[in-house]
Amino acid sequence: MSNLRQELKAQIIEQLNLEDLEITDINDNDELFGDEIGLDSIDALELIVLLEKDYGIKITDPKEGKEVFYSVETMATYIEKHS
């Protein structure tokens, strides 16, 4: 398992205050906004801030955000491509 994916999980838990979750509770391919993790629209905006703050990547198109934030895997792939 890659470090980036682990790092992302820790950052997501921290940034979104998901204190009831451990890194091991999130699988790379879990749907972040589905039943497994259950994020909402404000979380999506927080993830945009996270990408900019920690990876210097700006997402301005909300539609793009939806694809990027589908899972930890899609986020990691996007970061790898854009950094």
Add this chain to the structure above:
Amino acid sequence: MRQKPAVHIIDDEIIAPLGWGTSANIAQIKQRQTAIKKHKISAENFYYAALFEEEELQQNFKKLSFSNAEDFTKLEKLFLLTVHQLLERNPINLEETVLIISTTKGNVELLENAENSIPEKSKLYSLGKTIQKYFNIKNEPITLSNACISGGLGLSVGKRLLEENAYKNALVLGGDVVSKFTRSGFQLLQAMDSEICKPYDKNRKGINLGEAAAGVLLSTEIQNSTIQIVGEAIANDANHISGPSRRGEGLVKAISSALKEAHLESSAIDYISAHGTATLYNDAMEAQAFGRLNLQQKPLTSYKAHYGHTFGGSALIESILSIKSLQQNLLFPSLGCSEIGVEPPLNIQQNLEEKKLKYALKTASGFGGCNFAMIFKNLMYA
């Protein structure tokens, strides 16, 4: 059950970038004017908003012979001017009057330079104290902060207190100013259109910010009124703190409860002044709610493309405009909707139109999942 006294609308005032005084605002609305303009933040950054010209505000403040202009914040000045206008036209007994102030952020701009000490005026209740002191109002003012329904809730609170005979008159004020605080926040929420907003349109992208203040005088004793509040209610979606319920649960409940209090069926409503912020989800939610109550055919206006979203002021300003529609038997045009983009489609009022009106419905919805509905009756309807 004990009969409650009827609560009447006696007078109103709107002070907004669109116009100084209610009549000036109506004149602008009839001409399809908007106060929303492009404003610069920095060299490459701009936003669309309806803002006061500093110069105009100072001039008007001077004209009304208030002293020490520099002692008051912008919002205080707007509220003082509003109350001044209302009291000048209506010599009411202040001993029997309660002041109700609706605002979301008050003087929040004072926090910008707060450093370590919190300015007393950044507390929302301080606005009431300033006005109370200036006009010598004996009763303790009531202040409320309930997101985007604040101005409407202020009218409800006024009506409720008067119904209980706690006071004879209520001066309900609502307002907010635009600050870096709210501007940056709505940018973060990606909730602002980069052009003039387009309520209910297929291509709507979000809100514009606006600043304004308004006031309404309510009374149970003054006799010459033509408008009565016949029903009102608040209801929460119990769904999400920043997004509305998709099916408009709280709004349906608020409207139903207001209709029940007014002893009316939804078919009796002649006109709707809706919230229409031009965000994707708000407008879609409203269409769902109106559809569920079979109100989708009623002529409907959003004033957000005239004023921007004035938060604490919006529901109060839009209530006043509904009252003017009833009094003048005129439907005012909604701006910004060229192709309807909600389901079921709503009957957006596109032009100025004469029509006999008896009942107007005003609605608003806001963060925290709150929803507001109020029904005004035209007592001159024949």
Add this chain to the structure above:
Amino acid sequence: MHKNHQISASVILRNHQVIFNGKVIFETAEDLELLAFLKACYQDLEIDYAKFYKMDLLSKLGFIASEYLAKDQKLTPETALILQNSSGSLETDLNYQASISNENAFASPSVFVYTLPNIVLGELSIRQQLQTENAFFISEKFDASFLIVYLQNLFSTNKANAAICGWLDLDKEGYNVFLSLITQDDKGKALTAENLKENYEQFKTRA
């Protein structure tokens, strides 16, 4: 006037103590951070509600107090939520302001959402599934007389048949929470401004 309505339960959160109907039912050391005290309460309540962690401090305070208040009773679906405080959402406002004043900081959208005092009413509505009347008032001091008149109107117009009402305040100096459950039960004290005020005035210092 209020033949049918009683103050059926009250909760006070002060000095890191939880006081339910006049009895201390939970406490921690007074020198804990507020957040740590609230988390200890959350554990004491033995509930599982992930949204708790996302709330700002004002909402956490309101949430914890209302959980204790509603612990042993089922709220009726027409329970209104009517709260007052003197500071609005000032603590969260200051957090947000700090993040936009600092060029190098990244402001948080969720912090901004909590810069409205009535957000806590939304949180409580969601938790208790109450699609009811709610309002947040700002006043310098706890105003029991106003609450009584307001509730009287809500009950007599059938807009609510019960209420959670009270004081929920947080500022740099500390926090002060007093919530009462008003119902049509037989038990409890009569709903009057005097009784509400009397309940509020208890436990100003640590018991």
